[in-house]
Amino acid sequence: MSQTLVTYELDGAVALIGLNRADKRNAINEDVIVQLRDAVMRAGDEADVGVLFGHGGNFSAGLDLREALSRATAQSAPPRKRRRHSWHEVFDIIARGPIPFVAALHGAVVGGGLELATAAHVRVGDATAFFGLPEGQRGIFVGGGGTVRIQRVIGYSVMADLMLTGRLLSAEEGLREHVITYLTPAGEALAKAKELAAKIAQNAPDTNWRITNLLPRVNDLSHEDGLFLEYMSSNMARSPETAKRLQEFVDGTAKPLERPDQPKTPA
Numbered sequence: 001m002s003q004t005l006v007t008y009e010l011d012g013a014v015a016l017i018g019l020n021r022a023d024k025r026n027a028i029n030e031d032v033i034v035q036l037r038d039a040v041m042r043a044g045d046e047a048d049v050g051v052l053f054g055h056g057g058n059f060s061a062g063l064d065l066r067e068a069l070s071r072a073t074a075q076s077a078p079p080r081k082r083r084r085h086s087w088h089e090v091f092d093i094i095a096r097g098p099i100p101f102v103a104a105l106h107g108a109v110v111g112g113g114l115e116l117a118t119a120a121h122v123r124v125g126d127a128t129a130f131f132g133l134p135e136g137q138r139g140i141f142v143g144g145g146g147t148v149r150i151q152r153v154i155g156y157s158v159m160a161d162l163m164l165t166g167r168l169l170s171a172e173e174g175l176r177e178h179v180i181t182y183l184t185p186a187g188e189a190l191a192k193a194k195e196l197a198a199k200i201a202q203n204a205p206d207t208n209w210r211i212t213n214l215l216p217r218v219n220d221l222s223h224e225d226g227l228f229l230e231y232m233s234s235n236m237a238r239s240p241e242t243a244k245r246l247q248e249f250v251d252g253t254a255k256p257l258e259r260p261d262q263p264k265t266p267a
C-alpha cells in the first residue's frame with residue numbers, strides 16, 4: 001500500500017484531509033479506509049478542526065465496487081472473530097472524535113461518499129455537487145453508518161426516495177434537504193470550508209467537543225434524560241478559558257457577532 005490514497009496537510013490549527021484516488025473517482029476501498037483512519041487520528045492529535053475534501057473532479061463515488069465484487073464472489077469462509085466494521089470505526093472517529101470536521105463537496109457525493117460526508121459536522125457543496133444513494137441499483141445496502149446518520153440529516157422520506165428511485169439531488173436540492181448548509185459557485189467549496197474551519201478553530205475546544213459529541217447523543221435520549229445530560233454538562237467545572245472569554249465580553253473586548261447582513265470580518 002505505497003500509494004498515497006489520502007493526503008494530509010496541517011494548515012495552522014486546521015488539518016486538510018484529501019481523498020486522493022481521482023482516477024477512480026475517489027471510490028473508497030479498504031486501503032483508503034486504513035489511510036483515512038491514520039489521517040483523522042493524526043488530525044485529532046495535531047489540529048483543532050479537520051477539513052475533508054476530494055482531489056480531482058469528485059468528492060467520492062462511494063464504495064469501491066470492484067473490491068466489493070471480488071469480495072462478493074470470493075469463496076472465503078466467514079471470519080472466526082467478529083470485529084467492528086472498519087467504515088463504522090473510522091466514520092465514528094470523525095463524527096464523535098475530539099475535533100469538528102467540515103466537508104468540502106463537489107462532483108459525485110454518492111453512496112459511501114455521502115456517508116463519509118455526513119460524518120462531518122458542517123458540509124459545504126459547490127454548484128457541481130450531486131448527491132445520491134444508488135445502493136439499490138448495485139444490489140447492496142448502505143454500510144457506512146448511513147442508516148443512522150444520513151437518515152437523521154435528510155429524514156426517512158427523502159432517504160427512502162433516493163434509495164428506492166436512484167434519484168440524484170442537485171447541489172440546490174441538497175441545500176434544500178440540508179445535505180449541505182452552504183452552496184458555493186463551482187470550484188469554491190474547499191476555500192469556503194477552510195474559511196469556516198478557521199472560524200470554528202477560534203471557539204473554545206471544549207465547546208466544540210460538546211457540540212460534536214454531546215448534542216448528537218441527546219438525539220438518542222428521552223426528553224428527561226436529554227435535559228439531565230445538558231444540566232450535567234453545563235455544570236461541569238468551567239475551564240479558565242471560559243472565564244477568560246466571559247471576561248472579554250464583559251470588558252467589551254470580545255469580537256462582535258457577525259450579523260448576516262454585515263460584510264464578513266476575516267476569520
Ligand code: 1HE
Nearest residue numbers: 023024025027061062063064065066108111112142143144
Ligand atoms: C469506480 C467507482 C466505484 C467510479 N468503484 N470504481 N457507487 C456508485 O454506484 C457510483 C459508481 N460510479 C459512477 O456512477 C460514476 O463513476 C460517477 C458518476 C461517480 C463518475 O462518472 P465519470 O463518467 O466521471 O467516471 P467513470 O468513467 O464512470 O469512472 C472512471 C473510473 O472510476 C472507472 O475506472 P476505469 O478503470 O474504467 O478508468 C470506474 O470504474 C471507476 N469508478 N466509481 C470502483 N464506486 C459501505 S456501503 C456503501 C455503498 C455504496 O457506496 S453504493 C454506491 C457505489
